[in-house]
Amino acid sequence: MVQRKSGHVTLLDIAQACGYSVSTVSIVLSEAPLSQNVAASTRDRIRKMATQLGYHPDAYARSLRRRRSQTIAVLAYDLSDPFCIPIVHGIQAGLQPGDYLPLLVDAQTQRKLFDSYLRMILERRAEGVIVIASWIFQETNLLEDVEKNQVPIVIVGRDLTPKKISSLLVDNEAGGALAMRHLIDLGHRQIAIVRGPEELFDTEPRWAGVQRTAVDAGIHLDRRLVFQLPNLTDSISGFEGGLRFSKEMIASGRAFTAVLAFDDLTALGVIRGLSDAGLNVPGDCSVVGFDDVLPAAVSTPGVTTIRQPLHEMGLMASEWTLEALKSREQNRKPVKLYKAPPELVVRTSTAPRMPASRRSGPPKSRLTI
Incomplete structure (x- = not known):
C-alpha cells in the first residue's frame, strides 16, 4: 500500500492504492452521473478501498466550490451557566437533520473575547449565528456587522428585535x-x-x-x-x-x-x-x-x-436560522419575536x-x- 504524505486520506491516496486515476475515483465517490459509465466492479473496488483507508470527503474543499460552509456558529456568552446547556442541546438537535455543523464558542463573560469570536465567525463564513445571551450580555456593534453581511442571526435570552434581530426569550x-x-x-x-x-x-x-x-x-x-x-x-x-x-x-x-x-x-x-x-x-x-x-x-x-423551556428554545432558534437561510435566497428577511410561556415546577x-x-x-x- 502506498505511504501517505498528507494527514488526511485524499482522493490521490485512494487512486494510488487502487491503480485508477484521481478523476475516476472522484466521479465514483461523489456519485456523479458519470459514475454510471464506470464498471460496477471498479466502483465497488474504489468504495471498498475508501472505506479501508478511512476516507471522508473534504468538506472544506466542497464548501469553497459551493461557497457554503454548512456551519452555524453558536456563540455563548457564558457556557459555564447551566442555563446554556439545554439550549445548546436543542440547537444541535435542530441543526443535525440539515447536515449543519454547530460551531460552539464560549466568550466566558468577556466582552473582548465575544467580539473577537464574532469577527472570526464572520471571517470563516459561518452561514448563520445563534447567540445565547445569559447573564451580563451586552450588545455589540459587531452584531450589526453580522446583519450587514446578510448572515442570519438569532439571539436567545434577549429581545433585540428593535435592532432587526430575531429573538427568543421567556416571558x-x-x-x-x-x-x-x-x-x-x-x-x-x-x-x-x-x-x-x-x-x-x-x-x-x-x-x-x-x-x-x-x-x-x-x-x-x-x-x-x-x-x-x-x-x-x-x-x-x-x-x-x-x-x-x-x-x-x-x-x-x-x-x-x-x-x-x-x-x-x-x-x-x-x-x-x-x-x-x-x-x-x-x-x-x-x-x-x-x-x-x-x-x-x-x-x-x-x-x-x-x-x-430551554431545550425547546434552542430547537426553535435552529429552525429559525435554517428558515432564514432559505428566506435569504428569496431576498426575504423576516424578523421574529417569541416569548415562551413559563411553567411552575x-x-x-x-x-x-x-x-x-x-x-x-x-x-x-x-x-x-
Missing part, C-alpha cells in the same frame, strides 16, 4: 408573577425578594411581575427585605449572592416566611445560607427559583422553580406557611412572626 414578567402567585397561594405574606443584577435584561420584567401580583393580592413588600444582586461576572456569583443575602435577611430582624430568588443558583445560595443558620427549608422558610436548570432538580431539597423547597409555633427553626430565629 419574564409572566414568570415573576407565577412565582409570586405560588407563594401567595401557599399562604405566605411576608416574602423576601432577591432581584437580579441591574444591568441584566431579565431583572426588570420579572420584578414587574412580582410587584403586580403582590399589589393584586393586597400584599406589601417590605423594602428592607428586597435585595439586588450586583452586576456579576459569572453565574456562580448568583449562588454567592443568595448565600450572603440569606444571612442579611436573618440579621435584619424582619419577619419573612418565604424567599423569591432571581434564579435557581441564587435560590440554592439562599437555601445554603438558611441551612447554615439552622433553619429548615421549607419548614421554616419556602424558597422559589427561576429557570429550572439541572442543579435545581437534583439538589436537596429540590428547588421549586419557574421553568424556561413544584418541588420540595416550598410548602404552605406554617404557624410560628410549629416551625422547626432555633428559638432565636428571627423568621418567626
Whole structure:
C-alpha cells in the first residue's frame, strides 16, 4: 500500500492504492452521473478501498466550490451557566437533520473575547449565528456587522428585535408573577425578594411581575427585605449572592416566611445560607427559583422553580436560522419575536406557611412572626 504524505486520506491516496486515476475515483465517490459509465466492479473496488483507508470527503474543499460552509456558529456568552446547556442541546438537535455543523464558542463573560469570536465567525463564513445571551450580555456593534453581511442571526435570552434581530426569550414578567402567585397561594405574606443584577435584561420584567401580583393580592413588600444582586461576572456569583443575602435577611430582624430568588443558583445560595443558620427549608422558610436548570432538580431539597423551556428554545432558534437561510435566497428577511410561556415546577423547597409555633427553626430565629 502506498505511504501517505498528507494527514488526511485524499482522493490521490485512494487512486494510488487502487491503480485508477484521481478523476475516476472522484466521479465514483461523489456519485456523479458519470459514475454510471464506470464498471460496477471498479466502483465497488474504489468504495471498498475508501472505506479501508478511512476516507471522508473534504468538506472544506466542497464548501469553497459551493461557497457554503454548512456551519452555524453558536456563540455563548457564558457556557459555564447551566442555563446554556439545554439550549445548546436543542440547537444541535435542530441543526443535525440539515447536515449543519454547530460551531460552539464560549466568550466566558468577556466582552473582548465575544467580539473577537464574532469577527472570526464572520471571517470563516459561518452561514448563520445563534447567540445565547445569559447573564451580563451586552450588545455589540459587531452584531450589526453580522446583519450587514446578510448572515442570519438569532439571539436567545434577549429581545433585540428593535435592532432587526430575531429573538427568543421567556416571558419574564409572566414568570415573576407565577412565582409570586405560588407563594401567595401557599399562604405566605411576608416574602423576601432577591432581584437580579441591574444591568441584566431579565431583572426588570420579572420584578414587574412580582410587584403586580403582590399589589393584586393586597400584599406589601417590605423594602428592607428586597435585595439586588450586583452586576456579576459569572453565574456562580448568583449562588454567592443568595448565600450572603440569606444571612442579611436573618440579621435584619424582619419577619419573612418565604424567599423569591432571581434564579435557581441564587435560590440554592439562599437555601445554603438558611441551612447554615439552622433553619429548615421549607419548614421554616419556602424558597422559589427561576429557570429550572439541572442543579435545581437534583439538589436537596429540590428547588421549586419557574421553568424556561430551554431545550425547546434552542430547537426553535435552529429552525429559525435554517428558515432564514432559505428566506435569504428569496431576498426575504423576516424578523421574529417569541416569548415562551413559563411553567411552575413544584418541588420540595416550598410548602404552605406554617404557624410560628410549629416551625422547626432555633428559638432565636428571627423568621418567626
